[in-house]
Amino acid sequence: MTTTMLDKAAIKKKYADEREKRLRPDGNAQYQRLERAFRDLATDPHTPWVERDPVTDHVTFAFVGGGFAGLVVGARLREAGVRDVRIIEKGGDVGGTWYWNRYPGAQCDTMSMIYLPLLEETGHIPSERYAHATEIRRHCVRIAKQFGLYEHALFHTEVIELEWLEPKKCWRVQTNRGDDFTAKYVGMGTGPLHVAKLPGIEGVERFRGKSFHTSRWDYAYTGGDGDGAPMDRLGDKRVAIIGTGATAVQCVPHLAKAAKRLFVFQRTPSSVDVRDNRPIDPAWFRSIATPGWQQRWYDNFVENQSQGTPTEDYIMDGWTEISRRIREAILRLPPSEWTPENMLAAFEDADLRKMEEIRDRVDAIVDDKETAQKLKAWYQQLCKRPCFHDSYLQAFNEPTTELVDTDGKGVERISETGVWANGRHYEVDCIVYASGFEVGTDYTLRAGFDLKGRGGRRLSEHWQEGMRTLHGLHIHGFPNAFMVQPNQAGNLVSNVPHNIVDHAKTIAAVVSHAEAEGFAEVEPTQDAEAAWVSLILGGNGSLLGSPDCTPGYYNNEGQGYTGRYRQAQGFPGGAKAFFEHMERWRASGTFEGLRFGNDGTEDHPRSAEMP
Ligand code: NDP
Numbered sequence: 074m075t076t077t078m079l080d081k082a083a084i085k086k087k088y089a090d091e092r093e094k095r096l097r098p099d100g101n102a103q104y105q106r107l108e109r110a111f112r113d114l115a116t117d118p119h120t121p122w123v124e125r126d127p128v129t130d131h132v133t134f135a136f137v138g139g140g141f142a143g144l145v146v147g148a149r150l151r152e153a154g155v156r157d158v159r160i161i162e163k164g165g166d167v168g169g170t171w172y173w174n175r176y177p178g179a180q181c182d183t184m185s186m187i188y189l190p191l192l193e194e195t196g197h198i199p200s201e202r203y204a205h206a207t208e209i210r211r212h213c214v215r216i217a218k219q220f221g222l223y224e225h226a227l228f229h230t231e232v233i234e235l236e237w238l239e240p241k242k243c244w245r246v247q248t249n250r251g252d253d254f255t256a257k258y259v260g261m262g263t264g265p266l267h268v269a270k271l272p273g274i275e276g277v278e279r280f281r282g283k284s285f286h287t288s289r290w291d292y293a294y295t296g297g298d299g300d301g302a303p304m305d306r307l308g309d310k311r312v313a314i315i316g317t318g319a320t321a322v323q324c325v326p327h328l329a330k331a332a333k334r335l336f337v338f339q340r341t342p343s344s345v346d347v348r349d350n351r352p353i354d355p356a357w358f359r360s361i362a363t364p365g366w367q368q369r370w371y372d373n374f375v376e377n378q379s380q381g382t383p384t385e386d387y388i389m390d391g392w393t394e395i396s397r398r399i400r401e402a403i404l405r406l407p408p409s410e411w412t413p414e415n416m417l418a419a420f421e422d423a424d425l426r427k428m429e430e431i432r433d434r435v436d437a438i439v440d441d442k443e444t445a446q447k448l449k450a451w452y453q454q455l456c457k458r459p460c461f462h463d464s465y466l467q468a469f470n471e472p473t474t475e476l477v478d479t480d481g482k483g484v485e486r487i488s489e490t491g492v493w494a495n496g497r498h499y500e501v502d503c504i505v506y507a508s509g510f511e512v513g514t515d516y517t518l519r520a521g522f523d524l525k526g527r528g529g530r531r532l533s534e535h536w537q538e539g540m541r542t543l544h545g546l547h548i549h550g551f552p553n554a555f556m557v558q559p560n561q562a563g564n565l566v567s568n569v570p571h572n573i574v575d576h577a578k579t580i581a582a583v584v585s586h587a588e589a590e591g592f593a594e595v596e597p598t599q600d601a602e603a604a605w606v607s608l609i610l611g612g613n614g615s616l617l618g619s620p621d622c623t624p625g626y627y628n629n630e631g632q633g634y635t636g637r638y639r640q641a642q643g644f645p646g647g648a649k650a651f652f653e654h655m656e657r658w659r660a661s662g663t664f665e666g667l668r669f670g671n672d673g674t675e676d677h678p679r680s681a682e683m684p
Pocket residue numbers: 095180181182183266271272273274315316317318319320321323338339340341458482483484507508509510624625626
């Protein structure tokens with residue numbers, strides 16, 4: 074359908090009306106944590122808890138989080154000769170997101186070739202374009218084993234305090250298991266989505282049936298397993314799933330097949346475009362996997378995500394299609410008309426066409442016209458996390474499955490026997506909360522600790538007016554500490570691992586330099602940090618997170634990332650420009666903006682030997 078045939082004004086009004094319905098004054102405060110509802114919901118169903126003695130030693134590098142960030146940084150540090158890297162992880166093994174999320178159908182949404190880190194180093198050939206969760210988790214274990222990261226790791230352990238010891242020039246690390254050890258350097262890779270949340274409605278703890286969050290999937294109850302074995306214990310069960318985000322899109326088809334009855338409680342529909350998963354042919358893989366291939370693929374993806382000159386697209390997926398569409402719309406304008414207003418209008422037109430296509434897809438797939446109507450997303454594609462799936466919409470044709478659309482209001486409460494929505498009670502045996510993860514809350518609240526840097530200053534104080542870093546990685550007043558996260562850096566939300574891979578290179582380069590030169594500490598200067606923050610604030614922000622969008626975590630529940638939150642945006646010019654900047658910064662070898670030193674060092678515990 075062409076834009077001229079669309080009633081643009083009517084569609085934009087519909088977008089605004091649907092947004093208005095969903096706006097709520099409590100924003101992020103509408104949610105509650107699992108353990109606040111009741112403790113059992115937060116329990117790890119995947120690995121038994123093992124008693125152990127507290128650890129009281131010294132390591133060179135302690136890293137908080139055993140997901141992709143901890144693994145890739147750990148691997149690069151081990152390659153650089155750091156022998157004792159300690160991962161501290163709240164899960165029972167490595168994997169992070171992929172440790173917790175084992176729900177049926179879980180798989181990556183970004184192509185495996187660029188989503189799974191260290192493929193070249195490990196030699197693993199992904200089995201599918203979009204690998205399933207078990208394969209990704211096993212890949213994490215492979216990395217940990219290959220790079221010796223299990224040796225010092227602490228699992229089922231949460232850091233509760235990280236404190237810089239000035240005279241000793243090292244960090245004191247305390248955990249909820251009584252550990253109290255020191256580390257010359259600390260890294261933090263707690264991940265953007267690691268604190269699971271529930272709707273803040275009453276009654277969650279009163280439900281007498283079985284309930285769990287998707288990140289705590291209980292296969293002992295449902296039957297089946299994360300490898301796709303059918304959930305044979307649900308055949309006589311009525312199941313409710315609350316939420317229709319990217320997680321629900323992946324697991325609803327499996328529940329629809331397994332349960333006697335499935336109620337899908339929807340507040341806002343996801344946009345669900347074509348997935349087109351396929352096996353990866355090992356012969357093809359070997360033909361492209363020449364030395365340096367994965368970095369070339371990372372570069373190619375990011376190139377195709379940016380607004381520059383079009384280049385051959387290795388990935389050809391929904392993400393690169395979004396960028397290509399926006400770029401083509403802009404390039405259709407004569408260069409003399411490249412004003413910000415014209416470019417925005419071209420983007421809007423292209424987006425309207427795409428969303429019509431996605432809405433038409435619902436009609437083409439879903440048999441029941443009323444259900445199809447309710448499954449249509451009325452917002453721009455990048456307002457909420459775009460989804461790609463080839464059997465989600467089809468699940469609503471299963472006779473077992475009923476969509477309970479709440480017209481933007483959400484479920485009302487939970488009773489002892491089921492779920493209340495639209496003033497009606499739905500009696501069920503099991504409630505699955507696909508209600509997502511905390512995003513817009515303060516970093517220190519989500520991390521569970523508040524770094525105590527030089528002079529006892531807390532990170533929350535340093536960031537009172539907003540995030541302050543150099544490269545999104547180093548913080549003035551917090552020596553020998555590294556954050557692995559995308560804000561004030563690449564901010565490549567469609568491929569989070571690329572951000573991690575790049576930060577890991579930087580950390581390994583900085584630590585190698587400090588160790589080779591015998592420096593006790595490294596820290597960004599105040600000026601360098603201030604200049605970086607100004608540079609970030611001088612940018613245009615990103616297309617994500619407009620407060621005009623329907624509420625969700627992309628736009629801080631409709632309130633936008635304004636004021637102090639504005640500082641958490643990415644590098645001006647986007648991810649490609651950031652990675653190029655960092656490549657030049659590392660290559661220069663001058664570590665501009667960082668100060669290495671030994672001032673006032675006393676009784677500094679020696680690092681493990683470097684080669
Ligand atoms: P989301 O936050 O995306 O979705 C939560 C869902 O719960 C939304 O549909 C939300 O509705 C709904 N909800 C919240 N409160 C209520 C309520 N009171 N009543 C009814 N519904 C309610 O969480 P997900 O776990 O789905 O996804 C989180 C993120 O994890 C994704 O955005 C993605 O980045 C990542 N992910 C990645 C995958 C991958 O392939 N790599 C796969 C799965 C997830 P509303 O929209 O109205 O707020």
